[in-house]
Amino acid sequence: MLFTPVEIQETVNMFLRHKLDVRCITMGISLLDCADSDSKKANQRIYDKIMKKAGNLVKVGQDIEKELGVPIINKRVSVTPIALVAGASNATSYVEYCKTLDKCAKELGINFIGGFSALVQKGITPADRILIDSIPEALASTEFVCSSVNVGSTKSGINMDAVKLMGETIKKTSEASAHCPINGCSKLVVFCNAPEDNPFMAGAFHGPGEADSVINVGVSGPGVILAAARDYRGKPINELAEGIKKMAFKITRLGQLVGAEAASRLGVDFGILDLSLAPTPAVGDSVARILEEIGLEGAGCPGTTAALAMLTDMVKKGGVMASTSVGGLSGAFIPVSEDEGMINAVKQGSICLEKLEAMTTVCSVGLDMIAIPGDTPATTISGIMADEFAIGMVNNKTTAVRLIPAPGKKAGDWIEFGGLLGGCPVMPVSKFSCADFINRGGRIPAPIHSFRN
Numbered sequence: 001m002l003f004t005p006v007e008i009q010e011t012v013n014m015f016l017r018h019k020l021d022v023r024c025i026t027m028g029i030s031l032l033d034c035a036d037s038d039s040k041k042a043n044q045r046i047y048d049k050i051m052k053k054a055g056n057l058v059k060v061g062q063d064i065e066k067e068l069g070v071p072i073i074n075k076r077v078s079v080t081p082i083a084l085v086a087g088a089s090n091a092t093s094y095v096e097y098c099k100t101l102d103k104c105a106k107e108l109g110i111n112f113i114g115g116f117s118a119l120v121q122k123g124i125t126p127a128d129r130i131l132i133d134s135i136p137e138a139l140a141s142t143e144f145v146c147s148s149v150n151v152g153s154t155k156s157g158i159n160m161d162a163v164k165l166m167g168e169t170i171k172k173t174s175e176a177s178a179h180c181p182i183n184g185c186s187k188l189v190v191f192c193n194a195p196e197d198n199p200f201m202a203g204a205f206h207g208p209g210e211a212d213s214v215i216n217v218g219v220s221g222p223g224v225i226l227a228a229a230r231d232y233r234g235k236p237i238n239e240l241a242e243g244i245k246k247m248a249f250k251i252t253r254l255g256q257l258v259g260a261e262a263a264s265r266l267g268v269d270f271g272i273l274d275l276s277l278a279p280t281p282a283v284g285d286s287v288a289r290i291l292e293e294i295g296l297e298g299a300g301c302p303g304t305t306a307a308l309a310m311l312t313d314m315v316k317k318g319g320v321m322a323s324t325s326v327g328g329l330s331g332a333f334i335p336v337s338e339d340e341g342m343i344n345a346v347k348q349g350s351i352c353l354e355k356l357e358a359m360t361t362v363c364s365v366g367l368d369m370i371a372i373p374g375d376t377p378a379t380t381i382s383g384i385m386a387d388e389f390a391i392g393m394v395n396n397k398t399t400a401v402r403l404i405p406a407p408g409k410k411a412g413d414w415i416e417f418g419g420l421l422g423g424c425p426v427m428p429v430s431k432f433s434c435a436d437f438i439n440r441g442g443r444i445p446a447p448i449h450s451f452r453n
Helices: 005-016 039-054 057-068 082-086 095-108 126-140 160-176 222-231 237-266 287-294 304-320 340-348 353-359 378-395 435-439
Strands: 021-029 072-079 112-119 145-153 157-159 188-192 213-220 269-274 366-373 399-406 414-416 423-425
Touching: 021 039, 021 057, 021 237, 039 072, 039 082, 039 095, 057 072, 057 237, 072 095, 082 095, 082 112, 082 126, 095 112, 095 126, 095 145, 112 126, 126 145, 126 160, 145 160, 145 378, 157 160, 157 378, 160 188, 160 378, 160 399, 160 435, 188 378, 213 237, 222 237, 222 287, 237 269, 237 304, 287 304, 287 340, 304 353, 340 423, 353 366, 353 378, 366 378, 366 423, 378 399, 378 435
Parallel strands: 021 072, 072 112, 112 145, 145 188, 213 269, 366 399
Antiparallel strands: 021 213, 145 157, 188 399, 414 423
């Protein structure tokens, strides 16, 4: 295939000027065969399998970077939800399982390992309860482990007992890690309709329906999409949409190439390619700035949800044409602390928590990396989650919440997380209580359209 000078220059600009990169290659590893009634034996099996399967992950990623000239920012591992593995043991706490995962991450040299997780969308087993109770200490005593809990789905409804429990767990986790370099809540995600093949942290886990080991790829290019939007300044929205779709196609082909190559070299299956636009705190790598380029004075102003819906849909349409293995979340992330434009929108007052919730109806994945006052009641946190999960349940889409109650902080204060996690102002929450609603417990039934058998 011959390339024109214009196409070559376009590709060079994507990397050098517009921050195009492969955001992550994530190896998913099944740990179902590591279960044992003796937790020490189980932990040793987990360590041995992860080190065997992922031993060359970082090296392969670095080799591909050098050979193709493609930045691969993060190398990660996701594993079977630990509650499914540890449940076979007699352990009364799963903190040691979390420490085993952390040890693997350190020795492998990866950025994060995900899967300290439980799936409780319809009910909570004793193993699920132990895992959730272990989260505050586990995340406070480890560096690289990410945790997630799925509390609802379109088929099952929303487990409100689990929503209440996770509100309390988020508060405990924030308090337990108040003096840690990274607040544990920044590594904890609560889901509705969690996908089994998500390569992005902190919500990644390797679902029980997946192969023994796979490579999943997340490719991201907010800067490239922003540049494409600038090329269509003043043009009708349909022409802009077409330009975004074409650029998403080109970005996705890059991810397909890297994912297939990594899987081949590691001797595992190529799983999926996640199309999500994932921002960073760096200037020029922001989803919010794309929305402003489309014509909004500030992210969150009237028209934001419509612009975001168009952006997300065009990214998906372009990406799906470029790969037969699209999965994960595949949309546009709108994390507050990880997006320079979102941080600015909070500072200038153009966006609020309620508008962010409205935006999540049309994009991935939910209320992400949002700092709230440290004295926010656990029931209020549960209420915020319940609202977000209702959106996911009714619309048959993934929604998630990653809230960080900031100890000792009030609305308007600044909290710093560091690295890719960034920092952000603490956002205000409603002072009106939903405690009586949350304390009812029980389960919100699945919507009528869930019955499709």
